[in-house]
Amino acid sequence: MAQTVRSGKIVVNDVEELNYAVSPWELVMRQLSSGRLDARLDFVQLDGLLVNRERWSRQVFATGATPPGYLALAGPCTQRPFTWCGEEIDPRHVACAFGRTETEFLTPDRSDHWVLLVPLDRITDHIGEAALADAARQRRVLPCDPTVTRRIRAQVEAVRGTFGRHEHLLDDQRSVDTAVSGLLDSVGTLLIGAHPEGGLSTPRKRDLGCRRALHLVDELTNPIGVPELAKAVGVSRRVLERGFHETVGVSPQRYLRWNRMNRLHRELRAAHSPEATVTQLAQRWGFTELGRMAGEYRQLFGELPSETLAGDRALPSTRLADALPGAPATAP
Numbered sequence: 001m002a003q004t005v006r007s008g009k010i011v012v013n014d015v016e017e018l019n020y021a022v023s024p025w026e027l028v029m030r031q032l033s034s035g036r037l038d039a040r041l042d043f044v045q046l047d048g049l050l051v052n053r054e055r056w057s058r059q060v061f062a063t064g065a066t067p068p069g070y071l072a073l074a075g076p077c078t079q080r081p082f083t084w085c086g087e088e089i090d091p092r093h094v095a096c097a098f099g100r101t102e103t104e105f106l107t108p109d110r111s112d113h114w115v116l117l118v119p120l121d122r123i124t125d126h127i128g129e130a131a132l133a134d135a136a137r138q139r140r141v142l143p144c145d146p147t148v149t150r151r152i153r154a155q156v157e158a159v160r161g162t163f164g165r166h167e168h169l170l171d172d173q174r175s176v177d178t179a180v181s182g183l184l185d186s187v188g189t190l191l192i193g194a195h196p197e198g199g200l201s202t203p204r205k206r207d208l209g210c211r212r213a214l215h216l217v218d219e220l221t222n223p224i225g226v227p228e229l230a231k232a233v234g235v236s237r238r239v240l241e242r243g244f245h246e247t248v249g250v251s252p253q254r255y256l257r258w259n260r261m262n263r264l265h266r267e268l269r270a271a272h273s274p275e276a277t278v279t280q281l282a283q284r285w286g287f288t289e290l291g292r293m294a295g296e297y298r299q300l301f302g303e304l305p306s307e308t309l310a311g312d313r314a315l316p317s318t319r320l321a322d323a324l325p326g327a328p329a330t331a332p
Contacts, residue, residue, distance in 0.1 A: 006170050007163055010041040015060065025072075026100075027064035033109050034058075044163045046170075046180050050117040051159045053077060061106045068100035070117040073187065075149050077112040077156075087141040089113075091149050094190060098136045114156040118187055127188040128226065128241035128251040135191040144190055152186045159183075177299040192245050206243030209235035213244075213252065217259055223286035226252045260285040261293075261300055268308040278305045 010021045015031040018039050022029075031037055038057040043050060050070075066072040074084070074095040081088045083106040084095035097103055099120065107113070124132050135142075159179055162169060169175050212233040217224070224232075229252060230240040244252045264285045271281065279290060282305065287293040297305050 004045070007044040007167050008042075009164075010043070012039045013037060015058075018056070018060070024067040024070075025064065026067075027062045029060050029062040032059040032061050032106075042160050042164060044159050044170075046159065046163070046176050046183075048119045048122065049180055049183060050115075051156050051183070052115040052117075053156055053160060054111070054113055054115060056107055056111045057109065059107065059109050060111070061104070063104040064102070066097040066099070066101045066103055067117055069120055070099070071120055071123050071187070072097045072101075073116045073118070073152075073190070074113055075153065077114055077153055080108055080111065082107045082111055082113060085140045087139075089141065091146045092143060094142045094144055094149060094152075096135075096138070096140055096142045098132075101140070103140065114153055116152070116156070116183070116187070118184070122184065123187060123191070125253055126184045126251055127191060127245065128237070128253055130236075130238035131192060131241045131245070131251070134238065142190060148186065148190050152183075152190070155179075155183055155186060173295065174299065174302075177295075181299075188245070188251075192242070203246065205235065206239055207247055209233050209240050210243035210247040213240060214248075217256065223260060224256065226256065229256070257296070258300065260287070261297055264297070264305070265301055265308060268305055269311070269313070271309060276309065278309055281309075 012018050012021050013036060015029050015037050018037065019027060019029050021039075021041060035058060037060075039055065041052055041054045043052040045051075072095075075089060075093070076082060076091065079091070081090040083089065085103055085105070087093070089095050095105070120132075127135075162175070162179070209230075213229050216229065216232055226240065227237055230237040233240070235243070240252055244250060244255060248255055250258075264281060264287070267281050267284075268278070282290060282293055294304055301308065303311075
């Protein structure tokens with residue numbers, strides 16, 4: 001089995017070579033302007049996200065399908081637009097397709113564009129199922145604020161510059177996690193911002209639903225799912241997900257998971273029994289995929305759960321409250 005290539009560049013000089021190189025895209029491309037085709041694809045793979053910048057010297061028309069299992073996004077790196085499904089993609093628009101979607105596109109001479117492939121399960125976890133379903137019902141061209149596309153383009157360049165030139169950083173999980181989180185945040189902003197406002201209730205209702213949910217989650221001692229949480233606070237899942245993005249900045253799925261992470265962190269720090277184990281405490285908070293949990297835990301807290309459990313760190317002996325008038329004496 002071939003080893004997975006995590007970064008590199010692909011240089012081709014023929015349209016058939018380009019057809020072959022762009023797999024897992026399922027495309028048939030035709031060269032439509034005269035002269036030798038010189039194409040370069042600079043790519044980096046970060047935990048399953050494929051970040052790519054492509055430069056093609058000749059005009060190309062393609063038909064076929066986008067990669068199954070991925071959200072595909074693309075936009076220009078310069079002021080030269082390309083056409084996607086009959087619509088122009090300029091700095092105010094992003095080409096978009098979910099899963100294996102039939103498509104066609106036309107790139108101009110000297111095309112320079114960025115492409116992102118995001119696993120559908122990753123973006124679903126980030127923005128929520130209902131929000132993703134809303135985005136999937138939109139047109140294949142998403143209108144957006146140019147600041148969002150500029151940010152994504154800058155992130156593509158930063159990823160290429162950081163990990164493409166210094167491949168050893170691909171083994172630095174914190175650096176990878178930071179880059180992936182930034183990309184997912186930008187993609188989430190893009191998809192949420194492209195939704196029509198109609199049908200998403202009022203900002204007041206979304207805010208109240210989110211705040212009721214936050215209060216309820218703080219009261220619970222057992223894990224809860226997003227559908228159950230939405231039902232408990234009397235709003236639809238779609239309204240709850242939009243409310244969380246507006247109020248907290250993350251999906252309810254992610255908030256619930258990170259909230260459980262924080263509770264696990266608290267229990268690991270407080271555990272003094274020699275019988276306590278990471279597995280036991282993690283399962284109490286609904287974590288069954290311990291490897292994935294440990295990676296996310298390290299991203300949040302800078303150490304593995306086992307390191308937290310093994311640590312012996314006392315709380316600070318002085319609090320700010322001790323400096324206030326009438327504060328009780330701090331115990332020695």
